[in-house]
Amino acid sequence: MSVETIRRIVLLRHAKADWGQETDHERPLAERGRKDAPVAGRRLAQTGIAFDLALCSTAARTRETWKLAVHELPERPRTVYEERIYEASLGELIALLNELPEDVNDVLLVGHNPGMHALADALAGEAEGDALARMNRSGYPTSAFAVLTFTGGWKSVEHGVARLVEFWSPHA
Template sequence: MKTLTLLRHAKSSWDDSVARDFDRPLNAKGQRAAATMGRHMKSLGLAFDHVVASPARRVTETIDHVVAGYGETLAPDWDRRIYLASAATLLDIVRDLPDTHDRVLVVGHNPGLEDLVLLLVPDRTGDALRDGIEEKYPTASLAELTLETDRWADFAADAATLSRFVRPRDLDAALGPDQ
């Protein structure tokens, strides 16, 4: 079985006057959300044998804060293709993963991550997890997909099962939308 975990970067700061979107840092709420998600990942016993991530600053900072909560190092392979990637590009990246890895974490951006989940997971009536993602995939949210296969190349439309979707506000109401 292959397990694909998708983590959207935490909330970034629009107050920082950076020249490029790529260089936008996290804001304080995003830092707290990422650390909270890291603690939650640890409490669930999530483990990864491979991590691949966008090199954008808000992703690198998300990973740093997740690690602070998770308590273990995540040493990602930085892949520029993930920066603002479409679902199709992300699926290509997933399908090219070495089959020696069984539990992979991808850290990136929306709308690509959300669209990838909606592509891979069949739309079934009453699927509250998928419906939640279709409604919104907030910053610092985590989705876990599984597929009964030994090959990453087998990931295809409507082939995966969504086993988990966790938003920061599910863990701490203060990390939800600003009122």
Template sequence: MTLAGDDKVLILFRHAKAEQVPGKDDHARELTGRGRKDARAAGQWLHEHGIGPELVLCSSSVRTRQTWDAAVEGGACGETVEFDRAIYNGSPDAVLQELRERAGEAQVVLVVGHNPTMAALASGLTEGDGSSQAHECLAEGFPTSTVAMLRYAGPWSDLGIGTAVLDRCHTARG
């Protein structure tokens, strides 16, 4: 993917399907077999579309780490991967603040996180701007293994509500 000047791409990636085990610590929940397949399919989709982030900000939970690992098995790549507990339990505002502070000079950043935060962030940052097909996908509720690609022009520190455009949205199934 070729970007010019201040052009930026933000990819919001909801973790894949995780186990539901009563009494198990939420942070320690693992992916199901279907989740692993779906995450690999998401990685393949990212690879096929030439989307390679310079920075991956990944929630510290087991299921998000496993989602990114499986996506890499499917062909996704990321130059630098950082695990962040603030993304695990963060509100949309908290995740946005982490992004603003940590994205640096990267042009393409991918966040592996959780719902409802990923859906709220995608919706709020774009406020309906962008591809109608992508917004239809977003309206389906941002199911597990959904990837939303937003475009933005400017420094990460200025990214805010209504400043981005939703370019693509894809729910991966393996």
């Protein structure tokens, strides 16, 4: 792979979760979340990105979001359920991206706030149109996703390296 390889990082926040008697890690999706997750999947399919890899938090709400969204994609990417995404700090999320193999060009992370918002904001050194303003104004709601592009290897992922090319939310 050339260091000039254009790569894409898509950061999908899980769909709306329910508040029940479960531990936070085991919270399932709420009815609205079960409706929004496939909508997010259809919108992900419309981006035309053929993901090489999906990294999904091990929390119940992220696994359920991914299960509903992935059925809307034309091809199912290799999926890894990664426990380090749950409650990850910004630094931990960047470290996870730095570990990706160089044969991965397009990755999808299915995770949580504040991590997804913090990561998108930190990586976005520049943005197209009003994408950054919309993302920051919205607070990165459930089922929202950001698409970032950058050139280079995964070990070069750091603050300001990427361009935010799209921010989408189902209720925007």
